[in-house]
Amino acid sequence: MLVQTPSKILKSDYRFWDLAPSAAIADVYKNDRKVSSTDHTLYEVLEFVIYKDSQNLVTLTANQKAIFLPLYGKVKVNNFNKVIETGEVVIFESAEDQDVTIKNVLADVDADILIIKFNKTVSENSYRINQLDLEIRNKLNFIDTGFNFPGFIGVFDGREEGCYILKEQKNGIFGMVINGAFEFQNRLIENRDAILIWNIEELEFEALSENAIILFFEIPES
Numbered sequence: 001m002l003v004q005t006p007s008k009i010l011k012s013d014y015r016f017w018d019l020a021p022s023a024a025i026a027d028v029y030k031n032d033r034k035v036s037s038t039d040h041t042l043y044e045v046l047e048f049v050i051y052k053d054s055q056n057l058v059t060l061t062a063n064q065k066a067i068f069l070p071l072y073g074k075v076k077v078n079n080f081n082k083v084i085e086t087g088e089v090v091i092f093e094s095a096e097d098q099d100v101t102i103k104n105v106l107a108d109v110d111a112d113i114l115i116i117k118f119n120k121t122v123s124e125n126s127y128r129i130n131q132l133d134l135e136i137r138n139k140l141n142f143i144d145t146g147f148n149f150p151g152f153i154g155v156f157d158g159r160e161e162g163c164y165i166l167k168e169q170k171n172g173i174f175g176m177v178i179n180g181a182f183e184f185q186n187r188l189i190e191n192r193d194a195i196l197i198w199n200i201e202e203l204e205f206e207a208l209s210e211n212a213i214i215l216f217f218e219i220p221e222s
Contacts, residue, residue, distance in 0.1 A: 005185070005199045012192035022054035028114075028176065028194050040065075040149050042174050042219045043117040045194065048102065050075065050111045055103035058115055060094040065120035067091055067143065067151075068102070069215075071178060073111030076103045082129065089130045091144050095122040114178075116217075134213075140164065143215065151217040153178075156207035164203040164216075172198040172221045175205075180212030 010029055018025045028045035043064065050056055050073075060066055068090040074083050077090050078101050084090055092100060104111040132141050132153060138160045140152040150167055166173070175184055176194040183206045189195050197203070198221055205214065 005197055007185070007187060007195060007197040009187065009189060010194040010196075012190075012194075015192075020056065022051055023056040024049040024051075025056075028192075029174070029196070040220055041119045042217065043119055044115075045117070045174075045176070046115045047071075047192070048111075048113045048115060050102060050104040050113065052104060052110055053107045055101055057099045057101055060092060060098050060100060060117070062094060062096045063120060063122050064094045065091065065118045065122065066094065066100075067114075067116040068100075069114040069116070069143070069153075071112040071114055073109055074105050075111050075113060076105055077101070078127075079103075080127075084129065087132050087134050089132060089143055091128050091130065093120065093122045093124075093126045095124050098125070114176075118219075138162075143217075149218050149220075151215070153213065153215040156182075156212045156214070158207055158210045158212070161204070161206045163205075166201055166203070166218055168218065168220075169201050170221065171218045172196060173200060173203055173216055174219055175214060175216035178213035178215060180207065180209035182207055182212060182214050184214070 015026045026047045028047055031043050070084055070086050074085045083105055130144055134155050137155050140154045143151040143153055174196055177189050177191055181190040185197055
C-alpha cells in the first residue's frame, strides 16, 4: 500500500489564460516563495498557445535554465534555422536577462509549447536541441541528459505501470500529464493537470488511457 505524502495538484480547469494578440498564455506553476539560490529549483512552468503565423516573446532572467518543449505544431526559436516540433526539445542556459522569440511557422494551425524554467548558475549563454524518441512506448525517456538531475517524458498504453526511484531522497517531484490520464502516486491527474509531491523516495504511476503522455522532474524542495 502506498504511503500518502504531501502534494499539491494544479488542475488545468482552474488555470487562468492571458489572451494576447499573438498567443494565449497560462501559468501552470509559479514558485511564489523567495527565490532560492539552489540550482535546479523549479521556478516557473508556462504553456503558450501561439496562434497561426504569429510569434511571441519569452523572458529569461540571468541564471536560468529553460526547456522549450513543443506539444503540438511547428516553431522556430530565436530565428534559428531549424524548425522544432513534437519529439524535439530546446534547452537554453541564460547568463543574463534576455528575450527569446518563439515563432509559429504554420499559417493554418496553432502551436502549443510548454516552457519550464529552473534556477541555475550559468556562466555564459548557450542552447542545444535534443531529440526525444517518443516512438518507444511504455518507457521513460530522458528529456535532457545535460541536466544534473533527472527529467523524463514517456508515452504509455492503458493500464501500463511505471516506477521511478528518486536519485536524491531529499528531492521532490513535479509531474504533468500532457495527454490522457494517470494515477500518479495514487492520485488521479488528467490531461494538462500538474502535480507537486514531497517527502517521497519512490514514485509509482499507472496510465489510465491509451496514448497517455506524462513528464516529470526530480527537483530540490527549496
